[in-house]
Amino acid sequence: MPRHTRALIDASALQHNYRLAAQQASPAQAMAVVKADGYGHGLLNVLSALDDQVPCYAVATVEEGVSIRQWGSRHPVVLLEGTHDPEDWALCVRHQLQPVLHSPHQIDQLAAFTRQNPAHPGITLWLKCNTGMNRLGFAPAEIPPVIEQLQALPEVTLLGLMTHFARADDLDNAMTARQNAEISVLARRYPHLSISTGNSAAHYHHNDLFHWTRPGIMLYGGSPLLSARGPALGLQPAMQLLSRIIAVRALSPGDSVGYGASWTASTPGRMGIVEIGYGDGYPRHAPSGTPVAVGGQRVPLIGRVSMDMLAVDLTTVPGLGVGAPVELWGQTVSVDEVAEWAGTISYALLTGVLPRVPRLPA
Numbered sequence: 001m002p003r004h005t006r007a008l009i010d011a012s013a014l015q016h017n018y019r020l021a022a023q024q025a026s027p028a029q030a031m032a033v034v035k036a037d038g039y040g041h042g043l044l045n046v047l048s049a050l051d052d053q054v055p056c057y058a059v060a061t062v063e064e065g066v067s068i069r070q071w072g073s074r075h076p077v078v079l080l081e082g083t084h085d086p087e088d089w090a091l092c093v094r095h096q097l098q099p100v101l102h103s104p105h106q107i108d109q110l111a112a113f114t115r116q117n118p119a120h121p122g123i124t125l126w127l128k129c130n131t132g133m134n135r136l137g138f139a140p141a142e143i144p145p146v147i148e149q150l151q152a153l154p155e156v157t158l159l160g161l162m163t164h165f166a167r168a169d170d171l172d173n174a175m176t177a178r179q180n181a182e183i184s185v186l187a188r189r190y191p192h193l194s195i196s197t198g199n200s201a202a203h204y205h206h207n208d209l210f211h212w213t214r215p216g217i218m219l220y221g222g223s224p225l226l227s228a229r230g231p232a233l234g235l236q237p238a239m240q241l242l243s244r245i246i247a248v249r250a251l252s253p254g255d256s257v258g259y260g261a262s263w264t265a266s267t268p269g270r271m272g273i274v275e276i277g278y279g280d281g282y283p284r285h286a287p288s289g290t291p292v293a294v295g296g297q298r299v300p301l302i303g304r305v306s307m308d309m310l311a312v313d314l315t316t317v318p319g320l321g322v323g324a325p326v327e328l329w330g331q332t333v334s335v336d337e338v339a340e341w342a343g344t345i346s347y348a349l350l351t352g353v354l355p356r357v358p359r360l361p362a
């Protein structure tokens with residue numbers, strides 16, 4: 001019998017969420033961000049669901065871009081962190097990947113590549129402009145000389161300018177508008193370039209979205225905003241993390257549960273053991289009280305999460321016992337809610353589901 005612990009991936013939820021993102025972005029277009037194995041959903045599951053619908057993908061690494069080509073998609077693929085090593089340029093050319101350049105060493109490597117490969121068939125790229133995130137990118141004032149440098153390179157096409165917001169998850173924060181104003185100056189100066197400013201959260205601001213948005217988390221049903229969970233934004237969960245009850249025991253007042261005896265029964269009750277733990281990617285920091293759905297009913301997690309198991313209080317659901325289906329997150333309990341309890345974000349939970357958990361079509 002295969003283990004029941006699994007992640008069901010819902011292609012129709014991915015399609016619904018992408019449609020919503022595309023509508024919000026319009027007249028800008030939305031490139032689907034599928035880095036980190038499609039935010040933990042399995043890159044190939046995500047590509048099969050979305051390839052007919054999306055005009056462009058974005059990933060973090062060259063390897064992820066090559067995986068998209070090996071799967072067979074012909075859409076443009078943007079490398080959000082650009083290239084790192086000189087060899088990456090040959091891969092970008094061979095697989096038609098569009099790196100986002102953010103540092104002078106990348107331009108030096110590109111210049112060397114074009115010198116050594118004068119007959120290369122062409123490279124299309126983006127430039128990253130740092131407007132306040134202070135992670136990657138050239139300062140706005142550095143952009144014009146960099147553009148001149150690129151124009152001198154044969155068969156190199158600069159497609160656009162990209163920036164990234166630091167506080168777009170907070171709709172009340174003025175920083176997003178300030179960053180948008182900075183990139184707008186460059187957008188006016190270079191009207192022939194595509195401009196891409198924001199991630200999922202940017203869709204919920206009143207800024208000009210220019211030409212391309214870069215939604216990630218919302219495609220998977222997680223909320224990009226601090227102020228709302230995914231379902232409240234009309235997003236559908238693309239992953240349901242499922243398991244089952246493998247043991248049940250009665251509890252007497254004073255009985256503690258699990259490592260560290262961190263939870264103690266105060267009344268007579270009944271608990272169940274679920275076949276999933278931090279060795280599967282369920283967060284060890286989820287405290288007692290974190291909601292878990294057993295047979296569709298919400299019950300609290302009790303005690304510490306172990307590597308392969310966790311405990312739930314079944315006192316309020318007397319009809320449910322060994323074999324009862326368990327949803328850790330998905331439809332009854334949103335991944336955003338579990339993330340709040342565990343002091344993290346849906347991104348970390350979804351990308352943190354470990355390879356031991358098979359991803360299966362819903």
Ligand SMILES: *Cc1c(COP(=O)(O)O)cnc(C)c1O
Nearest residue numbers: 033080164199200214215216217
């Ligand atoms: C990951 C990433 C995104 C997607 O962000 P979400 O918050 O998941 O929508 C967009 N742009 C860049 C540069 C990224 O690294």
